[in-house]
Amino acid sequence: MKRTSAEMKMLAKTADALALVLPSVVLIVFLIGFWQVQCTVKQIPAWMLAKPSDIGVALISGFSETLPYLISTYSNILVGFLLAVVIGLALAILLTNVPLLAMAVTPMMVTLACVPMVTLVPLLLVLAGTGSTPKIVTIVVQCFAMVNMNACVGFMNVNPQRLELMQSMKATRYQQFRYCILRDAMPDIFTGIKLASILAMITGVSSEMSGGSGGLGNRISYLVGYSRTSEAFSCILYVAVLGLALYFAISLLEKKLTKGM
């Protein structure tokens, strides 16, 4: 069968894409294979370390049972993360325009970014009950400082020549921000948002492990407690997939908003 040139081009493109992912696929397959072989040959008991094949089975058979936990955890993480982004950015705009406020708030921001907020959960449980609220609050507090600090760096370090162009056109403060400062700071803003997304995943799941009820974190603790290791592993994989999905969605948005840079 003869192929048209368009078809050939598509084939070549697919081949290129395959060549790009091939090394990582080979490595992953090798590592999982090694894990499987070691478990089988050395007869490691399942309660100690689950076989990849068992984890695979648990991933599929346990999906419908895990889904409610997944949804509750991921919705907490998304709500907390989005709130953190909004608060972090809004505060960055405020701080970079009011120097006195920045001087007052910055040390607190740095401290907030350094403290592991999971430790806050048991205290918040007392204050806010065992529902979603303490978890979302923990995620917001942990993540907004990261967004805020990076956005501030971006807003403060705008290319002076690009800003001078705005001044030569007598742009208003709002115009300067919209047409120059915000766009120039985009790479820094996205650095903060990406770091915050990772922090949100970690904080979201681990806050469920440190208290309260419901969610994947709780589920994992429970499964580990009953030595159901392959199911626990499958839950961890679900978390990984959700984390990656969030990260890639942000990367896609970043590509769009920093086009040309």
Add this chain to the structure above:
Amino acid sequence: MQPIITLEHLGKQYITKRQTITALDDVNMRFYPGELVSIVGPSGCGKSTIIRMIDDIIKPSSGTITVNGTVYDNQKPISRDMIRRLGFIFQIPNLYPWLTVRQNVTLPLEIMELNDSAHGEYADQLLNMIHLSDYANSYPREISGGMSQRIGVIRGMVHQPDILMMDEPFGALDDETREQLNLELLNIWRETGMTIIFITHNVEEAVLLSQRVYVMASHPGRVTADIKIEFDGPRTLDLINDPKFAAYCNQLETMIGKIELDQIV
């Protein structure tokens, strides 16, 4: 004829903890409508500062600037109507990487709220004039340095200003591109009748383009001479072979050189 821009006793001091640096001292200049005037001088003589003051990017410490009968000094900010009459072109292209070529060119229209179809058409006309219409939707990083500089030039005049200030716009380009852009600039000047203030440290460029040249010296920045440049024929690259061209260049070189020598001694 009334000058379109008058600078009177213009001064600029930078006060630091240790000392007061006088960047500009008692600068007096006049620019007449439709003139193309160059300002030459050694680096650090404050020539860029002067046009930044006219464009109200930097405030003078003393003296006054009068543009078209309107005075502005270090107290009074310049009006929005006034800024629409001024165009500023930077030493580097200074394009925004996140905007396409055409978006970069029309940026001043958006900022100055001149976003009507007539101005949009003028932007396209300018792009066509510099032969870059095909690149209208490209991003700055996809085009060459010479192309970027051309775009920087037309961005400074897309709102059809009366007065165009150019801060060593072709300084970073190779000689061939520079000569070509010099000729394009002369064309634009003849067609639009703008008043152009051109900053350069290249005396050949100043002689080729200008009707008049202000010579400046540094430490402190001040005006040392005001020289008329007159040729019989039109301004083309053939002028370079005119003995008068060489004479003007020599005269300017000597003046700038002499000032620098004086300072060493």
